[in-house]
Amino acid sequence: MENTATLTKPVAMIFDMDGTLFQTETLLLPAYHQLFDILREEGHYEGETPDEELMLGCLGMLLDDIWKKVIPNGTPAAHRRADELLLLLELEGLNNEAAVLYPEVKETLEELHRRGVRLFIASNGLEHYVKGIAKARGIMPLFEGIYSAGEHGTASKVDLVRLLLEQHNIQDAWMVGDRSSDVEAGKENGQTVIGCQYAGFGGKQELKGSDVIIQSFSQLLKHYDQTMPSR
Structure with a gap:
């Protein structure tokens, strides 16, 4: 799962919110x-x-x-x-400082943004909840788009990610998330899936089908640096 030889650098990364960026x-x-x-x-x-x-x-x-x-x-x-x-x-x-992002999330996102990666969120949550977290924790400016099922009325994350890809004309992205719905959303839309195993909300089979599984968010940057440029 840690082999990145077949991966290429993405134009964009699409992140789940709960259990991926945010310690829900x-x-x-x-x-x-x-x-x-x-x-x-x-x-x-x-x-x-x-x-x-x-x-x-x-x-x-x-x-x-x-x-x-x-x-x-x-x-x-x-x-x-x-x-x-x-x-x-x-x-x-969200006014309580105890409600936090996972370690090194903000720093890693900032570094990816500096390197020119287009960043997005795709969440099955409510619009004000998802955007509220991004705003309260200071990561809102890093994202080109924040998509939620609550805002767009999508029936599944597959549909939500498809809408995001179409509206932003993205062909090559990494879907980054911690649940089977994230794996499905990435694969059904023909994208690479990075499974996040540090939250521990799902079972052993939760991330089956992921191209790579990471144990901490900061590992994302390592995998990005080790991949080959896309053709």
Whole structure:
């Protein structure tokens, strides 16, 4: 998996947000518990808060699909309220310095930007959440485009990445992410996939099909430097 002999330097890199750039649990888990406290108070939910691992295991999925797993017996109104509360609580939580990017993410992105790589984000999250993280953590100016399922209404990350590639006329990119949906999005669109294994949210087969797997974000620069220029 570490062999980069067949890789070529990309024109662009497309990054997932949660579990790739951003340590999601540092923001999500406090908001998650507050969310269920409010749902109980408002009569939308009864019983104990579902295990944190259930929510963390759903990262990378569309919100509609997340709530079907986390609150399977919830009403449509409860799911809509959960959407609203999660966004509100997470945006508030961005003011907390404990909600952080992974180590060396900002520095690595800055170096790639200096080298002329076109940088993008493609996330299944809500628009204000994804852009809110990029803005709050000072990486927004590094990206040429930030794409989210919430903004574009795409049914899958495959569709979201396809839209990004078409709108920016990109033929050669690396899709960088930590979930099977990222692998699928890259491969279905004919792109190289760099799997990120440092978050640990998925199982052993989560990144199957990746061209390279990295154990820390800073390794991305090493692989970029070792590749051959594209023809």
